[in-house]
Amino acid sequence: MTTLDTTEASGMIMNKTAEEAGALAKAVSTAKAGHETKIAASKVSVFYGDKQALFDVSIDIPARQVMAFIGPSGCGKSTFLRCINRMNDTIDNCSVKGTIEIDGANIYDPKIDPVLLRARVGMVFQKPNPFPKSIYDNIAYGPRIHGVAKAGSAMDEIVERSLQRAALWNEVKDRLDQPGTGLSGGQQQRLCIARAIAVNPDIILMDEPCSALDPIATAKVEELIDELRAQYTIVIVTHSMQQAARVSQKAAFFHLGNLIEVDETDKMFTNPSDQRTQDYITGRFG
Amino acid sequence: MSDTAAQGTGRRAWYEPDAKLKRRHAADRRLRAYGVAAILFALAMLMTLVGTILVTAAPAVTQTMVTLEVEVPEGAVNPSDPRGGSYQKILNESVARLFPEVDTPRELRELRQLFSNGGQYALRDKVVADTSLIGRTFDITFPLSDIGDQLHKGVIGRDLPSDQRRVSDEQIGWYDRLVEQGRISAPLNWGLIFNADSRFPELAGLWGALVGSFYALLICFLVSFPVGIAAAVYLEEFAPKNRFTDLIEVNINNLAAVPSIVFGLLGLAVFLNFFGMPRSAPIVGGLVLSLMTLPTIIIATRAALKAVPPSIREAAIGVGASRMQTVGHHVLPLAMPGILTGTIIGLAQALGETAPLLLIGMNAFITAAPDSMFNPSTALPTQIYIWADSPERGFTSRTSAAIIVLLGFLVCMNAIAIYMRKRFERRWS
Ligand SMILES: Nc1ncnc2c1ncn2[C@@H]1O[C@H](COP(=O)(O)OP(=O)(O)OP(=O)(O)O)[C@@H](O)[C@H]1O
Numbered sequence: 001m002t003t004l005d006t007t008e009a010s011g012m013i014m015n016k017t018a019e020e021a022g023a024l025a026k027a028v029s030t031a032k033a034g035h036e037t038k039i040a041a042s043k044v045s046v047f048y049g050d051k052q053a054l055f056d057v058s059i060d061i062p063a064r065q066v067m068a069f070i071g072p073s074g075c076g077k078s079t080f081l082r083c084i085n086r087m088n089d090t091i092d093n094c095s096v097k098g099t100i101e102i103d104g105a106n107i108y109d110p111k112i113d114p115v116l117l118r119a120r121v122g123m124v125f126q127k128p129n130p131f132p133k134s135i136y137d138n139i140a141y142g143p144r145i146h147g148v149a150k151a152g153s154a155m156d157e158i159v160e161r162s163l164q165r166a167a168l169w170n171e172v173k174d175r176l177d178q179p180g181t182g183l184s185g186g187q188q189q190r191l192c193i194a195r196a197i198a199v200n201p202d203i204i205l206m207d208e209p210c211s212a213l214d215p216i217a218t219a220k221v222e223e224l225i226d227e228l229r230a231q232y233t234i235v236i237v238t239h240s241m242q243q244a245a246r247v248s249q250k251a252a253f254f255h256l257g258n259l260i261e262v263d264e265t266d267k268m269f270t271n272p273s274d275q276r277t278q279d280y281i282t283g284r285f286g
Numbered sequence: 287m288s289d290t291a292a293q294g295t296g297r298r299a300w301y302e303p304d305a306k307l308k309r310r311h312a313a314d315r316r317l318r319a320y321g322v323a324a325i326l327f328a329l330a331m332l333m334t335l336v337g338t339i340l341v342t343a344a345p346a347v348t349q350t351m352v353t354l355e356v357e358v359p360e361g362a363v364n365p366s367d368p369r370g371g372s373y374q375k376i377l378n379e380s381v382a383r384l385f386p387e388v389d390t391p392r393e394l395r396e397l398r399q400l401f402s403n404g405g406q407y408a409l410r411d412k413v414v415a416d417t418s419l420i421g422r423t424f425d426i427t428f429p430l431s432d433i434g435d436q437l438h439k440g441v442i443g444r445d446l447p448s449d450q451r452r453v454s455d456e457q458i459g460w461y462d463r464l465v466e467q468g469r470i471s472a473p474l475n476w477g478l479i480f481n482a483d484s485r486f487p488e489l490a491g492l493w494g495a496l497v498g499s500f501y502a503l504l505i506c507f508l509v510s511f512p513v514g515i516a517a518a519v520y521l522e523e524f525a526p527k528n529r530f531t532d533l534i535e536v537n538i539n540n541l542a543a544v545p546s547i548v549f550g551l552l553g554l555a556v557f558l559n560f561f562g563m564p565r566s567a568p569i570v571g572g573l574v575l576s577l578m579t580l581p582t583i584i585i586a587t588r589a590a591l592k593a594v595p596p597s598i599r600e601a602a603i604g605v606g607a608s609r610m611q612t613v614g615h616h617v618l619p620l621a622m623p624g625i626l627t628g629t630i631i632g633l634a635q636a637l638g639e640t641a642p643l644l645l646i647g648m649n650a651f652i653t654a655a656p657d658s659m660f661n662p663s664t665a666l667p668t669q670i671y672i673w674a675d676s677p678e679r680g681f682t683s684r685t686s687a688a689i690i691v692l693l694g695f696l697v698c699m700n701a702i703a704i705y706m707r708k709r710f711e712r713r714w715s
């Protein structure tokens with residue numbers, strides 16, 4: 001692993017548990033071969049101004065699986081997720097230390113253009129946020145700005161395929177010209193997933209994608225996530241243990257800005273190795 | 287400790303109000319009454335103001351015209367140069383034919399005072415437009431002079447003793463003869479809109495001022511709209527938040543509060559004295575006004591940009607739009623109604639602004655509408671200022687009429703702004 005900032009990072013407040021957890025994560029991922037590592041984060045620290053929100057997080061995220069981030073509110077799940085597509089760049093006083101490699105390339109390298117990165121790493125937000133434009137334009141916007149397809153049949157095809165993959169095509173195919181904001185909450189969220197898919201990413205980040213949805217819409221989105229896993233690497237933040245158990249193969253537990261534990265979801269929920277994970281999962285704090 | 291309260295609840299049912307609650311409600315009612323009284327007072331003042339202006343302006347709605355039969359003799363006008371004819375003389379002769387008994391020079395002068403000085407130009411324009419009229423006898427309609435107009439509208443009382451009014455008994459007699467002969471009419475006063483300024487109230491109109499104001503607002507819009515949006519977008523979307531940008535922000539807000547006459551002085555010093563731009567020209571007026579409109583537009587644009595929810599920006603950035611694309615494709619279009627509303631309100635303010643235009647000389651007396659934005663001209667508010675300063679009776683009503691025209695434009699612009707705000711109001715879902 002190339003380390004751009006590790007010397008600086010290690011100069012910071014060392015956190016033993018995080019170190020151990022990182023080592024553990026690495027051990028697990030190498031043991032379970034079969035899924036190569038897609039995202040490799042090493043000693044990632046994030047600061048909002050003077051306040052440190054993440055402490056030396058190291059984690060390997062395997063390709064074509066669903067990784068769930070769990071942990072109590074404010075523990076830095078969203079912060080870490082937003083590091084993966086450099087969404088934190090848009091926050092003025094936010095600085096990131098450490099390295100995150102996607103397919104072996106450090107995304108914080110100055111020669112990486114965040115615009116290209118975000119085309120490869122799609123993001124779905126907590127609250128569905130379709131553009132106040134037509135359903136068609138919502139999907140077509142990404143491919144258009146990236147020059148993937150010009151308007152016309154090529155674009156129509158992308159729109160149809162993306163909507164189909166997001167399991168929304170049948171519901172909206174007759175009203176593609178109507179505003180995306182007119183859909184129901186669950187449909188809007190699937191529209192946002194389709195929008196992310198349309199630019200043909202490798203990785204999809206989801207920050208509590210179901211927290212604004214009712215159980216039926218949630219079930220649909222979960223089903224969709226399960227299908228998407230065949231093609232995409234998915235990282236999902238969730239507050240619902242059940243959801244994590246249902247959709248993810250691996251889970252990572254964050255606590256107070258530290259990564260405590262990374263493991264197979266089944267194992268973490270039945271036999272966590274850290275007491276804090278145990279306490280959180282059984283609802284003793286959070 | 288709590289025994290008084292316990293006693294209180296013991297004596298009264300819980301729903302019975304005590305004195306304190308009654309006092310609170312009374313205070314509520316009083317406050318509401320003050321509010322209503324204040325609004326009624328404001329409305330009454332407004333209605334008095336508008337009512338006074340309307341009443342004063344009423345006489346200016348029509349213009350008293352006279353129709354004379356004129357004969358243009360062959361020799362009086364050269365058909366190859368019809369502009370050079372002595373039209374005043376032709377008119378004088380036709381007046382003399384109507385009143386053959388008037389022959390002393392003093393009486394003749396008084397008689398001519400009834401007719402507008404603009405008659406000769408009306409006749410000239412008619413002949414220039416159609417030279418075949420030379421050598422023929424035809425009717426020409428042109429304004430009565432100010433005193434004739436006032437006489438017709440009853441502003442000058444006939445019952446006053448003759449030494450207290452501006453028209454002599456003879457003039458009243460001649461005027462009555464004209465009425466008897468059906469030569470007097472009072473059509474709608476289109477000249478008020480379509481004439482340029484004049485020394486004579488019956489000929490003075492707002493066209494020059496309207497064109498001047500139009501040019502000035504055009505310049506103001508062309509300068510302040512793009513610059514204002516660019517500044518606001520930069521400050522809101524791109525600038526780092528630090529002491530320096532804070533300072534800029536505070537200063538923009540201060541700029542909006544600077545008295546307009548200061549901008550006038552600035553314009554005088556910079557545009558006229560330093561850059562040597564033409565005095566009294568709408569281009570300078572527009573530039574000065576744009577200095578004042580700029581803060582308004584910047585503040586409105588920033589507010590409109592702030593109102594666009596961050597989730598839209600995140601969505602765009604999340605699919606890989608650059609910051610410029612995010613702003614250009616999503617944020618700015620969504621903010622546009624708010625920006626346009628602010629712009630229209632800023633332009634409406636600029637339209638009514640007087641002091642800076644006085645300083646750069648847009649209160650000059652100019653009898654032709656400007657051909658371009660570089661020619662001297664007046665603007666609506668400065669025209670009102672000039673007319674309000676003129677002693678002739680006819681200008682009193684015309685001043686009020688001009689105020690109504692100005693108010694009309696302002697009301698229209700604000701109505702458009704309100705309509706746009708309502709029309710494009712977005713529900714963010
Ligand atoms: N823009 C910001 N500026 C300053 N501090 C921030 C900012 N965003 C997050 N933080 C802080 O960073 C820490 C981690 O926040 P983060 O949003 O990552 O938590 P989270 O685990 O996603 O919580 P939740 O489950 O409630 O979404 C919190 O203490 C939070 O206050």
Ligand SMILES: [Mg+2]
Pocket residue numbers: 077078079207237
């Ligand atoms: Mg979060």
